[in-house]
Amino acid sequence: MQTQAPKIIVVMGPTASGKSGVAIKLAQKFNGEIISADSRQVYKGLDIGSGKVDGVWSMEHGAFVSENVLHHLIDVAEPMEDYNISHFKKDAEKIIGEIIGRGKIPIICGGTNFWIDSITNNTIIPEVAPDELLRSMLRSKTTEELFEELRRLDPERAKNIDAKNPVRLIRAIEICKALGKVPKLSVVSCKLSVKKYDFLQIGIKTEREELNAKIQKRLNERFDEGMIQEVESLQKNGVTYEWLERIGLEYRWISRFLQDKVGLDEMKKLLYFDIIHFAKRQMTWLKRNKDIIWLDKYEDIEKEVKNFL
Template structure:
């Protein structure tokens, strides 16, 4: 029996992952799960490269293969008054109701429905088929604007939610597409990583938070050299968590093994689907040009105002430091620690360095099909998704 398919779109920042994912979703009747540790937060819009979609209440059907009436779809589901769709299981009955003489008048009356015979069931049906979804270019996107930026969102929580969403998309007969640049989040979903059950050590965290990321990284290198090879050394939250786990368990932080020991279909990757990995990878020259151009665009669109507004609404300067990259340097500019020119230059340099770290991470996974052409990857997907 063939496993259901999951497509994963990866690549360095500014490579065009989001648009490739949308093209794939339109071609293969898919829906997108964002795997980005900053797009997950409400208000981090411009600097995170979040797609410019809108939240809409749309009808969903729980029946595999049935139409879903999201805006722009060619398959719109008929709806009751009150913006609630007719479930596909009664589409046939609905047609008969349109006729002059229904076969079952009492049922017709209920369908037209001012007073359902079982209001509690009707409520459940309504709740299951009408949802608020982030829509971009007519495609539903999940795990965007999910969290409060003042609070930390964990990889474990992301994995749990992503698995649930993937299962839901598959149940509705659609193709789940996981797309993003947060490497360990994607791998945790693809390879079903088991997270250590270590409770937060508040005293240790307070002590570590006084150190620089460089000092914490040196500490981790001594405690767990293998984890230090793969961690984002500029991310204080991940460094603190890694050190916390080692000190609590006395053991190294568990690493993801499937990419290096048996591939994505290895028994160690205990997931219920078969994964197609697609990697978009422009040349470094093209990528660096895109990063610089995008940074200028972000500034014109109001990234400085975005950071200022978030800070006024309670997001601390220290929190912006943890977001890293352009958010870190924009926050420093707003605190008069650096000039506008330095902010732009340091942001571009840090983003380029991040892109290289992403490529280093992904290149270890031999299951990824790489190309600098979105069209080539779509053609490949046609062959491999049969």
């Protein structure tokens, strides 16, 4: 008799679509814990700009707590510390086992889709140690130059990478230099009669005009909450402008403003358009995943989850 695979819920969608709110409601309804899949929310101090939910760190649970729901992999790294997909996959798999062991439902939620895919597809991550000398040389290049170098080294990887993300580009080039090319991050090649986990992948469906309005509203709120001051504080506490530039979006544009490279109004406008383009790239990535069920109403999402569980 086959043992039923443990069930995991995944909540995905473009930035500002309301993923976190949906995940919290589901966790409250179905006795779940959330695993954050966000490459910026792992860092302490990157709060407003990364869109962390309101909450506090619990020493008792070793996790971030918001609305009485445990959120894992938030505030687990110091700024400028190397925390990449390899760290995420290892940590997330350990936490998934612990959540299931407590008789609860793991809910993966976030906007770093590359990281989520590493769990849902059970991909093998190449073990290539960071090459700080190479990284320092590559950081002097523009994103366009980095992308061209990657395309020369590995045209296949260049086809599906985020061409605007210098962190991803540098890591891909680093792997190419070490292994000759970026190995395909495909499903572990063993045909098992029993799969490890059973995933329900939910996508938050939002029309483009509505999403753009949400992005603008959220951006205004973040400025009102002190996002510029947050970046100022990070820089005063030793976080370099170079690192903030690589983290991207809010941290990149506010850093440029603080260095007098762009005016306030211009910075806000360019940041808004940058986030819109980021959302489009997220959707391009997500549309390749045919396992995602796209829903726009929470009631329908809850019903889908209830049937799944």
